[in-house]
Amino acid sequence: MTVMLTSADAPISLTASHALAAGSSGPIQLWYTTRATGVVALVLLTATVALGVAGTARLETRAMPRAVRSGLHRNVSLLAVAFVATHVLTSIIDPYAGIGFASAVIPFTSPYRPLWVSLGAIAFDLMLAIVISSLIRRRLPYRAWRAVHWLAYACWPVALWHGLGAGTDSRLSWLLLLDAVCVLVVAAAVCWRLQLAPSADVRTFGILGTAGFVLATIAFVAIGPLQAGRH
Amino acid sequence: MNLDTTARRAPHRTQLSRLTAGWQDAGRAATLRQHAATYGLLPTSSGRGGHSLLDEVAAARLTGRGGAGFPTGVKMRTVASKRGLRVVVANGMESEPASEKDQALLARAPHLVLDGIAAAADAVGANEAHLCLPRTRDWLIDSLLAAIAERQRAELDRVPVFVHDLPPNYVSSEETSLVHWLNGGEAKPTNTPPRPFERGVSKRPTLVDNVETLAHLALIARYGARWFREAGRADAAGTMLTTVSGAVAQPGVYEIEAGSGVGEVLAMAGADLAAQSVLIGGYFGTWHDISEVARLPFTAAGLRAIGAAPGAAVLYVLPPARCGLAEAARILSYLAGQGAQQCGPCIFGLPAIADDLAQLASARPEGDPIGRMQRRFGQIAGRGACRHPDGAVRMAESALRTFAADAHAHDRRRTCLTAQRPRPYPPQSRTAELDWR
Amino acid sequence: MSMKLEINPIACTGHGLCADLLPELVEMDEWGYPIIGDQVPSHLAVHARRAVNACPTLALRLTRTHRQQEKS
Numbered sequence: 001m002t003v004m005l006t007s008a009d010a011p012i013s014l015t016a017s018h019a020l021a022a023g024s025s026g027p028i029q030l031w032y033t034t035r036a037t038g039v040v041a042l043v044l045l046t047a048t049v050a051l052g053v054a055g056t057a058r059l060e061t062r063a064m065p066r067a068v069r070s071g072l073h074r075n076v077s078l079l080a081v082a083f084v085a086t087h088v089l090t091s092i093i094d095p096y097a098g099i100g101f102a103s104a105v106i107p108f109t110s111p112y113r114p115l116w117v118s119l120g121a122i123a124f125d126l127m128l129a130i131v132i133s134s135l136i137r138r139r140l141p142y143r144a145w146r147a148v149h150w151l152a153y154a155c156w157p158v159a160l161w162h163g164l165g166a167g168t169d170s171r172l173s174w175l176l177l178l179d180a181v182c183v184l185v186v187a188a189a190v191c192w193r194l195q196l197a198p199s200a201d202v203r204t205f206g207i208l209g210t211a212g213f214v215l216a217t218i219a220f221v222a223i224g225p226l227q228a229g230r231h
Numbered sequence: 232m233n234l235d236t237t238a239r240r241a242p243h244r245t246q247l248s249r250l251t252a253g254w255q256d257a258g259r260a261a262t263l264r265q266h267a268a269t270y271g272l273l274p275t276s277s278g279r280g281g282h283s284l285l286d287e288v289a290a291a292r293l294t295g296r297g298g299a300g301f302p303t304g305v306k307m308r309t310v311a312s313k314r315g316l317r318v319v320v321a322n323g324m325e326s327e328p329a330s331e332k333d334q335a336l337l338a339r340a341p342h343l344v345l346d347g348i349a350a351a352a353d354a355v356g357a358n359e360a361h362l363c364l365p366r367t368r369d370w371l372i373d374s375l376l377a378a379i380a381e382r383q384r385a386e387l388d389r390v391p392v393f394v395h396d397l398p399p400n401y402v403s404s405e406e407t408s409l410v411h412w413l414n415g416g417e418a419k420p421t422n423t424p425p426r427p428f429e430r431g432v433s434k435r436p437t438l439v440d441n442v443e444t445l446a447h448l449a450l451i452a453r454y455g456a457r458w459f460r461e462a463g464r465a466d467a468a469g470t471m472l473t474t475v476s477g478a479v480a481q482p483g484v485y486e487i488e489a490g491s492g493v494g495e496v497l498a499m500a501g502a503d504l505a506a507q508s509v510l511i512g513g514y515f516g517t518w519h520d521i522s523e524v525a526r527l528p529f530t531a532a533g534l535r536a537i538g539a540a541p542g543a544a545v546l547y548v549l550p551p552a553r554c555g556l557a558e559a560a561r562i563l564s565y566l567a568g569q570g571a572q573q574c575g576p577c578i579f580g581l582p583a584i585a586d587d588l589a590q591l592a593s594a595r596p597e598g599d600p601i602g603r604m605q606r607r608f609g610q611i612a613g614r615g616a617c618r619h620p621d622g623a624v625r626m627a628e629s630a631l632r633t634f635a636a637d638a639h640a641h642d643r644r645r646t647c648l649t650a651q652r653p654r655p656y657p658p659q660s661r662t663a664e665l666d667w668r
Numbered sequence: 669m670s671m672k673l674e675i676n677p678i679a680c681t682g683h684g685l686c687a688d689l690l691p692e693l694v695e696m697d698e699w700g701y702p703i704i705g706d707q708v709p710s711h712l713a714v715h716a717r718r719a720v721n722a723c724p725t726l727a728l729r730l731t732r733t734h735r736q737q738e739k740s
Contacts, residue, residue: 055724058683067688067722142679142726422676574677575701583699610697616677 030094035168037087039175042163044080046182048073049156053189057196074134081131088124116165119158126155156186157213164221176221187214247462249470250446251486254339260374263381266342272387273346273452284354285311288448290456292468297322297404297441298515298543300531303448306438310355310428313436317357319390320413320432321348323364323371323442324397324404328565329513330543332472333442335484337364337371340446341378345392347445350452352390355438360392362442363409365399372396398666401514401569402619406439408571417667419571420617441543443472464490467530473541477510477548478503487529494525496546508549508633512542514562515622517629518555521548538629556637559630560585560592566623569665570615577620580611584627594641601631601642671708672733673716679727686719686728694719704728 051073060066088104091097097112105125107118133140133148160182169175187210194206248254252269253261261269289304310317321344325333337344348360364372375394382388395413397403403418410431412418431437440448447469451459459469467490476482480501487496497509502521509521517539527533531540549555567581584607587600604627612624631638640646673693682700692712693705708716708730720728 060684065688066683067685070685070722070724138721138726422678575680575682575699576677576697579699579701580697607698610703614677614697614701614703 030090031096034087034090034094037083037090038163038167039169039178041080041083041087042159042182043178044076044083045156045159046185048077048080049152049186050189051076052152053186053193057193077131077134081127084124084127088120113166116162119162120166123155123159123162126151126158130155157217160217161220164217165224170221179221183214183217187211247470247486247488249450249462249486250336250340250343250443250472251484254335257339260338260341260378263342263378263385263387266340270343270346270450270453273350273449284350284448284452287451287456288354291451291459292456293444293447293451293459294468294531295441296443296447296471296544298327298512300540303440303444306428306440307351307355310436310438313429315435317352317355318432318435318437319348319352319355319357319360320406320409320427320437320439321360321362321392321442321445322404322406322409322439323362324399324409325543326365326399326401326404327513327515327543327545328401329476329510329545329547330474332474332484332544334368334371336443336446336472337375341375342382343446343449344442345375345378345382345388346449346452347440347442347447348392349388349390350448351438351440351445355436357438358390359432360390361409361413361432362392362394363397363413364394365403366396367399369396398668400571400665400667401566402571402617403667405617405619407617409439410437412668419573419667420619422616462488464488465528466490466532467528471544473529473544473546475500475502475546475548477546478506478550479548490528490530490533492525493527493529493534493546494521496529497521497525497548500546502548503551505551506548507551508555510547510549510558510626511539511545513545513547514566514626516540516542516545517625518549518559518633519629520633538625554592554637555634556588556592556630556641559627559634560588563588563623563627566619566626570619571617571667574615574620576611576614580607580614581620581623583607584611584624588627588630591638591641594644594646596642596644599642601638604631670733671710671713671716672706672731673704673708673720674706674729674731675702675704676727676729679725681725681727683724685722685724689719689722690715 051069054069055073058066059069064072091099092101092104097110097117099110099112099117103110103117103121105121105128107121108114110117110121129148130152133145137145160179164170164179167175170179190210191207194203194210197203197206253265257265285304285308288307289302291304293303294300295303295306323333323337323344325331344362348362351357352360362375364375372394379392379394397409397412398418400418402408402420403412405420406427407421407423408418410427411421413432427437427439429436431439447459462468462470467488469489470486471489473485473487473496474483475485475496479497480503482500485496485499487499493509493511507521508518509524510516510518511524511534519537519539523537524534524539527537529541529544529546534540549558563581563585567585570577570581572578584604587604587607590596590600608624608628612621614620673690680701682702684696684700684702686702686704687694687696690712693708693716695703695705697703713730716730720730
């Protein structure tokens with residue numbers, strides 16, 4: 001017997017989704033894969049952003065020379081692409097959430113948690129732009145490549161909020177902790193980089209903006225995923 | 232305006248007031264009528280009996296008068312051979328502080344320059360021309376605009392000439408700076424290749440020439456290559472304008488025969504007999520003992536052996552009582568503040584050696600400024616997009632060489648042999664907020 | 669035929685990755701900018717290419733030269 005779920009339903013517990021899977025057409029592995037790859041992707045994207053920010057600050061240590069740091073940034077980002085691609089693919093193949101190819105790249109077309117999945121689509125679009133432009137970097141004018149690459153500062157927060165909003169497991173304490181660590185890493189990296197900026201205005205507004213984002217995320221988590229019966 | 236268009240007889244072979252004819256009497260810009268009375272009007276290509284101007288310029292072996300000394304005929308032929316509609320840019324910027332010849336030429340004989348632009352445009356197949364002048368000489372800009380208006384009324388020029396006022400910075404007179412500014416960017420040098428003759432204004436092949444070069448071109452177009460070469464000694468051709476200043480009785484702009492000796496030119500200007508040193512080539516040039524250079528011809532070929540060049544034909548005689556190191560330090564400080572701030576070795580290197588030379592000049596060395604400079608010279612020259620750092624390094628090196636005795640003394644905190652007391656050294660000018668657009 | 673490493677000094681902002689990847693040909697001056705030895709021997713071609721790709725501002729370029737190539 002299939003059960004029709006609406007997005008107004010409470011978050012699914014592990015056993016409930018088992019029961020569901022037994023009845024619906026998709027194997028549970030797809031669903032688990034989507035969730036797991038989502039989490040790993042977030043961690044990898046966090047590392048990518050941190051390494052990228054370290055690059056703008058020209059960080060160099062004995063253990064990690066400049067070229068190693070730069071190469072790591074590139075390779076971690078490609079690994080993140082692999083996990084995001086898997087995450088998107090399994091979410092499309094899995095009929096449970098009803099997310100089609102279109103919803104993966106076009107916002108506001110998903111039947112399942114439309115707002116939060118849309119954030120995923122947006123983050124995915126931004127990521128594609130950043131990665132593709134970087135792969136063809138030598139063929140692009142430098143300023144164009146740089147402008148697109150700056151979208152990373154939009155891509156990461158959107159991906160984070162997608163995870164918090166669309167993610168099934170957001171309430172789990174270990175995942176909340178992981179999310180908090182990711183936010184801390186990026187916020188700390190950005191603030192550390194900002195204090196190197198020569199312009200006082202840039203420093204002030206940048207750090208205030210970062211703090212604002214952190215607070216907004218905390219507020220969202222409090223009134224969103226942590227509430228029972230959320231949208 | 233009814234102008235007699237018959238070509239005037241060429242100036243006599245020994246007469247050296249080719250460009251400067253009538254300057255002393257007129258005292259101001261020659262009108263179109265006066266210009267026509269002196270030189271006649273520019274003949275059309277058919278009026279030259281079929282000899283192409285490109286051939287004449289090549290045969291005359293005219294070289295650029297902006298400082299680089301590149302053969303004009305070769306440059307013109309190269310631009311003419313490129314595809315697309317060409318552009319002519321006349322460089323009247325003269326950002327070299329010790330030079331005044333271009334200013335004088337534009338002020339007294341604007342129509343010679345404008346004739347040159349018209350002839351060059353015709354020869355290379357250009358359909359637009361630009362004259363670049365520094366913003367600070369607005370009186371000159373007005374004068375040129377008036378001259379162009381005169382010519383428009385007489386319907387003289389086929390190709391329109393646009394006058395532009397650019398930032399007066401030292402590196403803004405470089406040819407890629409001009410092109411960059413004309414294309415809407417800042418008056419800063421750009422990375423080469425491509426050079427303007429390949430891709431310049433609006434991506435078109437662009438001929439950039441100094442205004443004096445164009446003035447000579449205007450006369451070659453009238454009287455031919457053979458006439459041009461009637462003046463000039465040995466291999467040097469024609470006449471040239473030179474600016475002489477410093478410890479001389481009559482500083483100013485002179486028109487001299489190309490190939491004249493350095494000593495001859497200094498004597499002509501009444502150089503102080505007690506003076507020992509001369510700066511050849513301006514701020515972009517080098518310091519030398521007068522005794523070393525007096526018998527050498529004031530030409531690129533003649534001076535090459537001692538590592539000097541006329542540059543924009545500038546000579547500055549160091550007054551006997553002045554300390555050469557202090558002068559050099561002042562110039563280097565100026566050059567350090569005039570960089571385009573685009574290339575690391577120049578941004579950091581020039582202020583570093585300016586500081587070293589300042590320490591030496593004030594006889595208050597910290598550590599070993601001479602050693603530091605010599606190490607840094609090798610790290611700075613040749614590593615910028617333009618030749619600005621190269622010129623600064625060359626000038627500083629020549630100062631250490633020519634004023635070696637003073638450098639030695641200052642390094643040991645003794646005042647110079649020529650100055651009577653240590654001169655207070657002015658603070659190094661930091662890069663002021665220069666305007667680039 | 670040999671290879672030549674060229675730098676665009678305006679684009680270069682002294683990141684220094686080229687010095688990491690090609691220490692045989694790239695030395696840093698006291699201000700953190702690279703001094704490039706321009707002739708690239710064939711056994712270093714791979715490393716030179718890596719250095720070119722690693723430059724964050726794309727300031728490096730590798731070109732093939734014939735023996736008497738004129739410098740423009």
